Amino acid sequence: MRALLPHPALSALLFLVWLLMANSVTPGGIVLGAVFAIVLPRFTRPFWPDRPRVRFNRALLGYALVVLYDIVVANFDVARLILFRRNRDLRARWLVVPIALDTPEAITVLAATISLTPGTVSSDVSADGRFLLVHALDVADPAAEIARIKARYEARLLRIFA
Amino acid sequence: MTAFDHLIVAPIVIPAVTAAVALLVMRRRRRLGAALSLAGCVAGLLAAVALLVTASDDAIRVYAIGGWRAPFGIVLVLDRLSAAMLVLASLLGTIVMAHAVITAADRKGWHFHPLFQFQLLGLNGAFLTGDLFNLFVFFEVLLIASYGLMLHGQGAARLKAGVAYVVVNIVGSAIFLVALGLLYGLTGTLNMADMGVRIAMLPSGDGGLARIAGLLLTAVFALKAALVPLHLWLPRTYAATMPVVAALFAIMTKVGVYAMIRVVPLVFGATTGEAAWVPSPWLAPAAIVTALLGFGGVLSGRGLRESAAFAVLGSTGSLLLVLAAWTPAATAAALFYLINATLAGAALFLVADVAMRRRGQYGDAIVPTPRFAGQDAVGLLYLATCIAAIGLPPLSGFIGKLLMLRATVDAPAQPAIWATILGTTLIGVVGFARSGSAIFWKPADGGAGLVSAERSRADLTAPAAALGAIVLLTVFAGPVSDWTAATARQVFAADRYVAAVLSSEAGR
Amino acid sequence: MEFLIASAIGALVAGGVYLSLRARTFQVVLGLTLLSYAVNLFLFAVGRLTVDRPPLYAKGVADYADPLPQALVLTAIVITFGMTALSVVLALRSFLESGSDQVDGIADEEAES
Amino acid sequence: MLGTLFRASRTVHLGVAGAATAIGFVVLLSLAPAVLAGDLPATRVAWVPALGLELSLWLDPLALLFAGLILGIGFLVVVYAAGYLSEDEPTGRFLSFLMLFQGAMVGIALSNNVVLMLVFWELTSLSSFLLIGFWRHTAEARQGARMALAVTGGGGLALIAGMLLLGQAAGSFELATILTRGAIVQASPLYAPALLLILLGAFTKSAQFPFHFWLPHAMAAPTPVSAYLHSATMVKAGVFLLARLWPVLAGTDLWFALVATTGLVTMIFGAAIALFRTDLKAILAYSTISQLGLMVMLLGFATPAAAAAAVFHILNHAAFKAALFMNAGIVDHETGTRDIRRLGGLARLMPLTATMGVLAAAAMAGLPPLGGFISKEMMLHETAQTAVLGQTWLVPLLATVGATLSVAYSLRYALGLYFGPQRTGEVAKPHDPGAALLAPPLLLVALALGFGLLPMLIAGPLVTATTAAVTGGAPPKIDLALWHGLNLALALSVGAVLGGAFLLARHAALAHRVATGHWVDAKRLFDAAMDALVTATRRVTLAIHAPSLQRYLLLLFATVVVLGLDGATKVGPVLTGGRATTPASPAAIVVWVLLLAATLTVVVTQRQRFLALVFISVIGLAIALAFVHLSAPDLALTQIAVEVVTILLLLLALHLLPKQPARLSSTRRRLRDAVLGLVAGGGASATAWAIMTRVRGDTISTFHWANSYSGGGGTNVVNVTLVDFRAFDTMGEIIVLGIAGLAIFALLEPAVRGAAGQRLRAWRDTMPHSPERHPMMFVMATRLLLPLALLVGIYIFLRGHNQPGGGFVAALIFAIAILLQYLASGYDWTDERRRIGEHPLIAFGVLIAVGTGLGSLAFGAPFLSSSFGYFHLPVVGEFELATAMIFDVAVACVVLGAVMMALAQLSHVAQRAARQPDAEGER
Amino acid sequence: MSSAIDLAVAALVLLGAAFVLIGSWGLVRLPSTMERLHGPTKATTLGLGALLVGSVVFFQGKLGVWTAHELLISVFLFITAPISANMIAKVHLHRMRTGALVEPESIAGEPPAPAPDVDWATFQAPRDGSSASTAGS
Amino acid sequence: MIEVALHIALGAVALALLLNGWRLLKGPAIGDRIVALDTMVINAIAVIVLIGMIGGNDTYFEAALLLAMVGFVGTIAYCKFILRGDIVE
Numbered sequence A: 001m002r003a004l005l006p007h008p009a010l011s012a013l014l015f016l017v018w019l020l021m022a023n024s025v026t027p028g029g030i031v032l033g034a035v036f037a038i039v040l041p042r043f044t045r046p047f048w049p050d051r052p053r054v055r056f057n058r059a060l061l062g063y064a065l066v067v068l069y070d071i072v073v074a075n076f077d078v079a080r081l082i083l084f085r086r087n088r089d090l091r092a093r094w095l096v097v098p099i100a101l102d103t104p105e106a107i108t109v110l111a112a113t114i115s116l117t118p119g120t121v122s123s124d125v126s127a128d129g130r131f132l133l134v135h136a137l138d139v140a141d142p143a144a145e146i147a148r149i150k151a152r153y154e155a156r157l158l159r160i161f162a
Numbered sequence B: 001m002t003a004f005d006h007l008i009v010a011p012i013v014i015p016a017v018t019a020a021v022a023l024l025v026m027r028r029r030r031r032l033g034a035a036l037s038l039a040g041c042v043a044g045l046l047a048a049v050a051l052l053v054t055a056s057d058d059a060i061r062v063y064a065i066g067g068w069r070a071p072f073g074i075v076l077v078l079d080r081l082s083a084a085m086l087v088l089a090s091l092l093g094t095i096v097m098a099h100a101v102i103t104a105a106d107r108k109g110w111h112f113h114p115l116f117q118f119q120l121l122g123l124n125g126a127f128l129t130g131d132l133f134n135l136f137v138f139f140e141v142l143l144i145a146s147y148g149l150m151l152h153g154q155g156a157a158r159l160k161a162g163v164a165y166v167v168v169n170i171v172g173s174a175i176f177l178v179a180l181g182l183l184y185g186l187t188g189t190l191n192m193a194d195m196g197v198r199i200a201m202l203p204s205g206d207g208g209l210a211r212i213a214g215l216l217l218t219a220v221f222a223l224k225a226a227l228v229p230l231h232l233w234l235p236r237t238y239a240a241t242m243p244v245v246a247a248l249f250a251i252m253t254k255v256g257v258y259a260m261i262r263v264v265p266l267v268f269g270a271t272t273g274e275a276a277w278v279p280s281p282w283l284a285p286a287a288i289v290t291a292l293l294g295f296g297g298v299l300s301g302r303g304l305r306e307s308a309a310f311a312v313l314g315s316t317g318s319l320l321l322v323l324a325a326w327t328p329a330a331t332a333a334a335l336f337y338l339i340n341a342t343l344a345g346a347a348l349f350l351v352a353d354v355a356m357r358r359r360g361q362y363g364d365a366i367v368p369t370p371r372f373a374g375q376d377a378v379g380l381l382y383l384a385t386c387i388a389a390i391g392l393p394p395l396s397g398f399i400g401k402l403l404m405l406r407a408t409v410d411a412p413a414q415p416a417i418w419a420t421i422l423g424t425t426l427i428g429v430v431g432f433a434r435s436g437s438a439i440f441w442k443p444a445d446g447g448a449g450l451v452s453a454e455r456s457r458a459d460l461t462a463p464a465a466a467l468g469a470i471v472l473l474t475v476f477a478g479p480v481s482d483w484t485a486a487t488a489r490q491v492f493a494a495d496r497y498v499a500a501v502l503s504s505e506a507g508r
Numbered sequence C: 001m002e003f004l005i006a007s008a009i010g011a012l013v014a015g016g017v018y019l020s021l022r023a024r025t026f027q028v029v030l031g032l033t034l035l036s037y038a039v040n041l042f043l044f045a046v047g048r049l050t051v052d053r054p055p056l057y058a059k060g061v062a063d064y065a066d067p068l069p070q071a072l073v074l075t076a077i078v079i080t081f082g083m084t085a086l087s088v089v090l091a092l093r094s095f096l097e098s099g100s101d102q103v104d105g106i107a108d109e110e111a112e113s
Numbered sequence D: 001m002l003g004t005l006f007r008a009s010r011t012v013h014l015g016v017a018g019a020a021t022a023i024g025f026v027v028l029l030s031l032a033p034a035v036l037a038g039d040l041p042a043t044r045v046a047w048v049p050a051l052g053l054e055l056s057l058w059l060d061p062l063a064l065l066f067a068g069l070i071l072g073i074g075f076l077v078v079v080y081a082a083g084y085l086s087e088d089e090p091t092g093r094f095l096s097f098l099m100l101f102q103g104a105m106v107g108i109a110l111s112n113n114v115v116l117m118l119v120f121w122e123l124t125s126l127s128s129f130l131l132i133g134f135w136r137h138t139a140e141a142r143q144g145a146r147m148a149l150a151v152t153g154g155g156g157l158a159l160i161a162g163m164l165l166l167g168q169a170a171g172s173f174e175l176a177t178i179l180t181r182g183a184i185v186q187a188s189p190l191y192a193p194a195l196l197l198i199l200l201g202a203f204t205k206s207a208q209f210p211f212h213f214w215l216p217h218a219m220a221a222p223t224p225v226s227a228y229l230h231s232a233t234m235v236k237a238g239v240f241l242l243a244r245l246w247p248v249l250a251g252t253d254l255w256f257a258l259v260a261t262t263g264l265v266t267m268i269f270g271a272a273i274a275l276f277r278t279d280l281k282a283i284l285a286y287s288t289i290s291q292l293g294l295m296v297m298l299l300g301f302a303t304p305a306a307a308a309a310a311v312f313h314i315l316n317h318a319a320f321k322a323a324l325f326m327n328a329g330i331v332d333h334e335t336g337t338r339d340i341r342r343l344g345g346l347a348r349l350m351p352l353t354a355t356m357g358v359l360a361a362a363a364m365a366g367l368p369p370l371g372g373f374i375s376k377e378m379m380l381h382e383t384a385q386t387a388v389l390g391q392t393w394l395v396p397l398l399a400t401v402g403a404t405l406s407v408a409y410s411l412r413y414a415l416g417l418y419f420g421p422q423r424t425g426e427v428a429k430p431h432d433p434g435a436a437l438l439a440p441p442l443l444l445v446a447l448a449l450g451f452g453l454l455p456m457l458i459a460g461p462l463v464t465a466t467t468a469a470v471t472g473g474a475p476p477k478i479d480l481a482l483w484h485g486l487n488l489a490l491a492l493s494v495g496a497v498l499g500g501a502f503l504l505a506r507h508a509a510l511a512h513r514v515a516t517g518h519w520v521d522a523k524r525l526f527d528a529a530m531d532a533l534v535t536a537t538r539r540v541t542l543a544i545h546a547p548s549l550q551r552y553l554l555l556l557f558a559t560v561v562v563l564g565l566d567g568a569t570k571v572g573p574v575l576t577g578g579r580a581t582t583p584a585s586p587a588a589i590v591v592w593v594l595l596l597a598a599t600l601t602v603v604v605t606q607r608q609r610f611l612a613l614v615f616i617s618v619i620g621l622a623i624a625l626a627f628v629h630l631s632a633p634d635l636a637l638t639q640i641a642v643e644v645v646t647i648l649l650l651l652l653a654l655h656l657l658p659k660q661p662a663r664l665s666s667t668r669r670r671l672r673d674a675v676l677g678l679v680a681g682g683g684a685s686a687t688a689w690a691i692m693t694r695v696r697g698d699t700i701s702t703f704h705w706a707n708s709y710s711g712g713g714g715t716n717v718v719n720v721t722l723v724d725f726r727a728f729d730t731m732g733e734i735i736v737l738g739i740a741g742l743a744i745f746a747l748l749e750p751a752v753r754g755a756a757g758q759r760l761r762a763w764r765d766t767m768p769h770s771p772e773r774h775p776m777m778f779v780m781a782t783r784l785l786l787p788l789a790l791l792v793g794i795y796i797f798l799r800g801h802n803q804p805g806g807g808f809v810a811a812l813i814f815a816i817a818i819l820l821q822y823l824a825s826g827y828d829w830t831d832e833r834r835r836i837g838e839h840p841l842i843a844f845g846v847l848i849a850v851g852t853g854l855g856s857l858a859f860g861a862p863f864l865s866s867s868f869g870y871f872h873l874p875v876v877g878e879f880e881l882a883t884a885m886i887f888d889v890a891v892a893c894v895v896l897g898a899v900m901m902a903l904a905q906l907s908h909v910a911q912r913a914a915r916q917p918d919a920e921g922e923r
Numbered sequence E: 001m002s003s004a005i006d007l008a009v010a011a012l013v014l015l016g017a018a019f020v021l022i023g024s025w026g027l028v029r030l031p032s033t034m035e036r037l038h039g040p041t042k043a044t045t046l047g048l049g050a051l052l053v054g055s056v057v058f059f060q061g062k063l064g065v066w067t068a069h070e071l072l073i074s075v076f077l078f079i080t081a082p083i084s085a086n087m088i089a090k091v092h093l094h095r096m097r098t099g100a101l102v103e104p105e106s107i108a109g110e111p112p113a114p115a116p117d118v119d120w121a122t123f124q125a126p127r128d129g130s131s132a133s134t135a136g137s
Numbered sequence F: 001m002i003e004v005a006l007h008i009a010l011g012a013v014a015l016a017l018l019l020n021g022w023r024l025l026k027g028p029a030i031g032d033r034i035v036a037l038d039t040m041v042i043n044a045i046a047v048i049v050l051i052g053m054i055g056g057n058d059t060y061f062e063a064a065l066l067l068a069m070v071g072f073v074g075t076i077a078y079c080k081f082i083l084r085g086d087i088v089e
């Protein structure tokens, strides 16, 4: 099984994407999608050394839902800022987020999540990979915001990329 | 369909396969690749000759690519004109390729053989196609291959000239597309035969647009043919590139001429109103200036390659000047001269190459040197080549010029045409006499001994072969001129071409 | 719509002509790029403009965008891309070889001063 | 044969040449009786019927006379050459040129086809060029050769025009026919131009004033041998031509005015100069000019008697002038000089040479009892019959002046060389040469004597028959004799002799005056004119062909604009057609605004290259949106993908190109370019408008639509067009792309060597850079994106036949996916992980495309015929397979190969140079 | 098509378009590059997301088939948009550090250093072996 | 109703494009221009989706998908050019 599917998570993603793209669920489509889901990860294996393992657990699902929820909420928050807050009243801050995640993949997912939720943009990572530089559009309390990020996202990611 | 019917695709398939195989083979086994490439040239020549024999029955053969009949699909058309051009290109290609292999010029850079084969493919395709957009595509093939070949061997001057050559031609291609689009927008077709028919039926308000399209189209052809004022790219390009490549390029300007001969009578013939004989008011004056500038350049050239380049220019000018009469007789004469001018132009460059190989640091500069190996033999070759190139007896250039003079005896502009042709001949005579005597006669001051170690005579083979072809053209000038006359008649009988293409049984 | 396309073609041509007449290779390449956009638009436009009728065959459909110019433009885009790539590389290579990216024929030393 | 001649020994060369000439002469002699009896041997082989050119030869008395002269004297020359040419001369080359020349001359004489005659005519110019330039190491020889070629070759070109006009007027190129159509020709409007052009040819060849100047310099030829040839035969070609065309051209006032006058002037002029030359060959050369003038003048009179005099003088001149040249050659050969001032009193040292020299000179002077006397008498007699402007005395007087001068130079030659104080040039004791050098001139002198003593016996029949041939009438009654009684001609002749003696007596004083006078030197004039021509031409050529791309493009655009205006003036009022326009949505207008603004900004910011690129992206995006809006999904896809690759390409190049803003061109130039751009843009807009608003007629794409599914097996008509209806275009298109890849590789692969490599290694980026090469987030994202993008690419490829997509876009997606790896993880990292090389991709792509095409031949279908079918598999269900998809695989292979080749090579250049600092030059 | 679906589609489309517009408005009115960078995230996420969901519902209603491939667009944007933002922020940081800024700085000022002897990757090459470095892998 | 909503939405997105264009022209930082271009690509996706809905066909889906997938490549390349000069190293 491991030899056939070196990376089940990637294969699953590819299979899903194929079905989405084909926009229909036909036997032919499933066969083709399965073939590509198996072949492509093997073919591109050299381009992704040290693939971390991803666990399919509740954390994954929870993470997805939390992020989606946060995106929606943050969108409205930021929309309000853009529409009604005067520039000089903006409390834009740099946040230095210490990170416990230790694979680049996991850090990237965290950083991407932060960027996707409006109001915060992951701007850089430290040279030793242990801090994330986040630009926040409007924060009253930087420490609380950092804590929120670690608790809401990083904690879940630690469980997914175990 | 018989196997023989499919022969018409051979001039395209053979170089394509040769190019691809040479590309695969060359990286490991150079000699094998070169041999394959040469064999491909010979095979292409044989196929072209077979097609020429086929076409000599005066029938116009139509081959529907993919089985889609004209005007809906792309058709290849074999008539006398296309067959003659195929043979000319294949013959030249074989000679030049032989020279490149003999002199190891093909090893001066990467991918000479694939590029060369693709160049032949582009030429052959352009000669065979009956579809205007497809003509554009093959123009692009032959152009981009020519860019690669032109830059073969590289060096600052060549690269610099290459930039100009490439950019000018890219703009030319853009203009081609505009003309093409306009014609499609007006006529709704891309097949040249069909297009001619439809232009003749355009409502009167569209005549001006058809004329614009025709003028732009001929401007593109004139750019390829290097007609003043669109000729500026030629001298430096041809003088800067390797002579063996320039020798092949002798046919490049003739593609522009071919395209005019093919397109104007067929698409912009007498019945097309404002678009009739579309380049007419512009062509002859431009051709006169071209001929003058060309042979003037021969007179004032500082290097063999430069003067050869100008000779190519001059011959194109003479040729187009006669062609501009748009009569079968003039076209017949121009075609004969075209064959001679192509071979002679190529021979000039090959001889220049041979001289350069022997003159060491003196290169092709028109200056005296100490004696060099084979000076007399090379000098004799140069003499004969110049004779052919300027049109002195006894070689075919002279016959070509006489034919052109005779064909224009009743032309309204006869005095101007004759004065140009004969006057430029004189300028060319003086110019070649100067360069020849400076290089092959005049000894360098205080120079002694040989300048170069090149002693092999193998490199004389290809120039001699080119001259041999010219001699054959001279000896068989009768049959050849009969052939070109029949060709011109066929070209001007556009209705026969149209009938053959549009009523072809072939295809779905 | 026709006016928009026609004027866009004109603007691209004007810009392309102007830029390709500049003295350095990069500007010339920019000019060629603009010209090729213009040409592609023109070639596309000669099939006349059609909104919301992509040339995907379906029985009984009689109103559709002319597919042929689209095919021609596709071919032209590909060819133009090849030509652009070659000209860019050539411009670079020529600059590396001669130390100058001028195309106005003025000697390079003169251009530097 | 030439090659053999080159290599064989001197004896063999001479033997072959002599034998060939002798055989020719003997054949001619054997035919002579019949010809003189009225036979007309002829032969003809068709050559170029379209031209009226045939190898048509005949032998009438005139041809016989000339061919005989050429071959007879030619044989003597070969014999003479055997004695003259030294061992180390390349005799093979010399004799082949000589034989070529001789052959061409005989050809002129025997041609019965005027076009054929033109061939031979120009051949004589060419071969004489080679002969004159034979001693190529001397500047004199080279210049003389070039001048001779320019003048006689140029005249020959005029002759071509003249002959063609003549043929046109006469309705035939057959000489025999033309000669019978004098009346028709002379009535034709073409007569005057034809005559002028023909005379131009004849006069240049025969060195008539003012085209005489080349002949003396032709004497730079290696030996008197060839010099003789020029003076004794080649220059007579012009005279021959006048004689040949006499029946058809002569007899008009124009003919008389041009021909007789030119001859007369030349006669006096040449003689006057000959008198003051000091080089033996120059004296003889100018005397030749003068004598030719005499013959031309006679032919100009256009009477049978004058023609007879001309014919007889041709014979005489050939004999004595050939003898004189050989004589001068002997003197040169034996004394080492040709300067008459350094020679004298040689009669005692070389008696045989002196005897024959004196006799030949006497013939030239027209002294009895030599043939020259008779022909001169005839000449003077004819002049006495000629009135000009109503005056009967003018022509005889001038002719006598000419005769006087010729007596003077002839006597000077004879007396100056052989009598008086002894001067022997370079050699202490010159002596008579061997038989080879002596025999030929002796024979000729004997002939000259014979022409005088027994004229009717030796020359009578020939002169009679030839004159008849010249005039085209009945044989005239001629009486060649030394004594015709006391008449005006005799009186003039005596006067000439006396005058000549007087002139010679006063020669020293005259020579001094001539030497100190300011004379126009024709050669210097000619050279100056030539130099000026070359300089001017070079200047013009350089000025026009300056290596400026800007100028190339300016002219190209301007031409297009002018041509567009030519057509536009005919568009007239119907700029707008009858098609209803499409309404524009606000979104479309916004995109249009963006496009226009971006275009303008690119133009304005062009000097800030990076910014300009950003705006190029905007234009690309706007066009993609336009394609979406205007029902072209395939185009939008392609545009988007190509745009990305293009930007990468431009950025890669921009990195190494100079980034400093370009020098601003002058305001005038910018204004000019802006105006040109606006006019071109306006024209393009108007054209686009005109075409878009026209009602669409019947188009071939209706067929494509209708047959896309049923015949091509796909519903995406654009794709079916590309891979089926017009697959041939697509094949060419991918080949273009493949070639671009190969050419780019060929350009960049060697870029690390030579000047480019040095510049690359010396290259330092001036911009400050971030030290981070591979940003983590980017790298991680691309690792996920690679399989995803490949999947999307495959999807777009597979559905292309029925929905937007296809091989090209798919390949671009593959390429972008891989390029992303390059961008994120660097060249080396990515390159070592790639599995397929670009070269094989391109090669196999082309092979697959052609193979697909050829595959259909196996089924008897034309090249590139497609086939498709619907298949059923368990589980999978029904699916379609089409050969067009194999073709699309080829498309994808080539596109991927070419794009990767271009970008990967480009991205690698700078690093490779840095990595191999010592790889200079070698491979 | 039922009016409930109509309503849902209209609402989703309008919501999406509104966020797209607000994002772009933010891009215009916010004071400096780093702040402006927050604008587009709206368009990327909820703006396009709502539009795409609207499209899914619309075609479901129109064609009567369940189509969801629009969601793929969001998938790709979720992968790519953070990378773009990250790189643009790096450009800003780099120019700020090299003194190339001609525009107003972010309200947030200069970023603080992460730790005493460590700097951000844009200013200091990532250390080998750390998770910020991809060099060895 | 959908029709009206779609046209309003298209107008809003078009206005957004116009705002992006303004920022692109204005700058002032190179980062601003790159953000503006990146946003413009995303808004263009919105335009394509809306055009597809207005026309009632989903033929343009691939164009939008492709733009979402490769549109950022230009952004990245521009940024990399500023950061490193050499976009591939």
Ligand code: NA
Pocket: D634, D718, D719, D800, D804, D805, D806, D807
């Ligand atoms: Na397609």
Ligand code: NA
Pocket: D722, D805, D806, D807, D808, D809, D891
């Ligand atoms: Na395709």
